[in-house]
Amino acid sequence: xxxxxxxxxxxxxxxxxxxxxxxxAAPVATVAAEQKVTTxxxxxxxxxxxxxxxxxxxxxxxxxxxxxxxKMGGYGDELGIGFIHxxxxxxxxxxxxxxxxxxxxxxMGGLDQDEADTDFENQVRQQRxxxxxxxxxxxxVAASDKIVQWSDVWGSLATMDTFFRSAGLSDNCxxxxxxxxxxxMPGAGRRDFHKQHPANDAAQLRQMAxxxxxxxxxxxxxxxxxxxxxxxxxTVLFPASGVQNSQNNAMTQYWTNVFELLGLSxxxxxxx
Numbered sequence: 001x002x003x004x005x006x007x008x009x010x011x012x013x014x015x016x017x018x019x020x021x022x023x024x025a026a027p028v029a030t031v032a033a034e035q036k037v038t039t040x041x042x043x044x045x046x047x048x049x050x051x052x053x054x055x056x057x058x059x060x061x062x063x064x065x066x067x068x069x070x071k072m073g074g075y076g077d078e079l080g081i082g083f084i085h086x087x088x089x090x091x092x093x094x095x096x097x098x099x100x101x102x103x104x105x106x107x108m109g110g111l112d113q114d115e116a117d118t119d120f121e122n123q124v125r126q127q128r129x130x131x132x133x134x135x136x137x138x139x140x141v142a143a144s145d146k147i148v149q150w151s152d153v154w155g156s157l158a159t160m161d162t163f164f165r166s167a168g169l170s171d172n173c174x175x176x177x178x179x180x181x182x183x184x185m186p187g188a189g190r191r192d193f194h195k196q197h198p199a200n201d202a203a204q205l206r207q208m209a210x211x212x213x214x215x216x217x218x219x220x221x222x223x224x225x226x227x228x229x230x231x232x233x234x235t236v237l238f239p240a241s242g243v244q245n246s247q248n249n250a251m252t253q254y255w256t257n258v259f260e261l262l263g264l265s266x267x268x269x270x271x272x
Contacts, residue, residue, distance in 0.1 A: 002012055002149050010157075013083075014229050017037070023173070025113075030079070036257075037226070038151045039043075040168055040169075040170030040171040040172060041074060041076045041077050041078065041167075041168070041171045041172070042068070042071060042072050042074065042077040042078075042171070042172045042174075043078045043090060043163070043164065043167055043171050043172065043173045043174070043176050044068045044069070044072075044079050044080070044173075044176070044249070045079075045080040045081045045082065045159070045160060045163045045164070045173075045176070046065055046079070046080065046082070046135065046138075046175075046176045046178070047083070047084055047086040047152065047156045047159060047160075047175070047176070047177045047178070047179070048060030048081070048084065048094075048138055048178045048179075049083075049085070049153075049177070049178055049180065050083050050084065050085040050148055051084065051086070051150065051182075051184065052152035054165070055239075056208050057223050058140050058226050060117075060141040060237070061139055061176075062135060062136060062139055064175050064176070064235070065135060065236060066092060066132060066135070068174060068176075069128055069131050069132060069135070070120050070128065070155070072097050072124075072128060072131075073097065074094065074097060075098065075099065075100050076097065077096070077097040077216035078094060078095065079094070079095045079096075079131045079134075079135070080092035080093065080095075080098075080159075081093045081095070081134060081135065081138050082156070082159040083138075083162075084151060084152065084153055084155070084156050084177075085148055085150065085151065085152065086148070086149060086150030086151065086152060086185070087152070088152040088153075088155030088156055088158075088159065088218070089155070089158075089159070090155075090158040090159055090161070090162045090165070091159070091162060092159055092162070092163050093134070094100060095127070095130060095131045095134060095182065097124060097127050097128075098127065099120050099121070099123035099124045099127060099230050099253075101116050101117070101179060102116055102217050113172075114117070115116055116261050117165045118208070131176060139178070140254075144185075150181055150184055150185050150186065151183060151184040151185070152185050152214050153179065153181055153183045154183060154185070154219065154220070155220065156177065156214075157216060157220060157222065157262065158221075158222070158225055158227075160175060160219040160227040160228065160231070161220070161222055161225075161227035161247050164227060164230045164231065165227075167230045169230075171230070172232055173230050173231045173232050174231070174232060174233045174235070175231055175233070175234045175235065176236075176237060177234075177235070177236045177237065178234065178237045179237075179239075179240075180238060180239055180247065180248070180251065180252060181236065181240075181252075181254075181255050182194060182247070183198040186211075191208075191212065191213055195253070196251050196252070197247065198252045199250070200249050200253070202253055205250060205253040205254045205257060206257045208256045209254055209255075209257030209258045209261060210257070210261065212258065212260060213261045213262060216262075222262075224262075226262045226263030227262065228262050228263050229263040230262075231268060232268060233266055233268055233270070234259065234269050234270065235270045235271075235272065236251070236255070236270070236271045236272065237272055238268075238271070240271065248256075248271075250271060252271045256269060256271075
């Protein structure tokens with residue numbers, strides 16, 4: 001009887017310990033999984049119009065974008081700078097936060113961790129400074145006369161497609177366009193809004209956008225995937241001078257329809 005009792009007791013104890021270990025382990029795994037899903041990079045793409053029609057307020061645009069650069073601090077956070085002109089390309093210049101704490105950071109003593117933190121923060125500040133210097137230069141340096149007479153705003157969608165193609169679902173993706181959004185390109189099937197500026201008519205502008213989106217997909221090889229599907233915030237900074245409100249309104253309506261047809265929700269668009 002005693003042996004049977006002892007045997008039963010140990011069986012019960014082992015079962016209880018096994019159940020407890022399962023209950024305790026489950027939340028840890030869940031937390032780790034949640035951290036993996038919710039932790040992402042910050043990716044900001046800035047597109048600067050270099051066409052002759054633009055007289056942007058560089059300081060105002062700089063301050064708006066720097067707000068986002070100052071929020072960067074994680075390994076892999078990226079700033080991309082691209083240009084809109086007669087030869088808009090799909091590739092942006094990339095600046096990346098590459099600072100990391102040491103691999104054995106968790107095993108360090110308090111003083112060593114403080115030293116590692118200071119070194120990490122200094123590296124992040126230095127890399128942010130490089131981003132800001134590049135942005136300031138890009139907003140103020142004049143472009144070549146050979147490329148400023150035309151404005152391939154359509155082509156900026158190819159730049160977005162390339163920049164955000166590798167973005168994860170948890171990444172925070174933002175676009176800033178410093179432009180009047182006036183598409184002006186020669187050739188059959190292209191728009192030249194300087195020569196044929198559309199009326200500020202919602203129905204007409206919506207019809208034009210629907211006709212243009214298939215052309216944009218075909219010309220720039222966008223395929224069925226949308227370059228805007230991963231974007232969390234899309235901000236257009238109109239030039240401070242040289243552009244009439246009626247033109248801004250027409251371009252806002254036209255591009256709102258284009259962006260929406262390419263998968264960007266209106267709630268994520270901001271025109272300023």
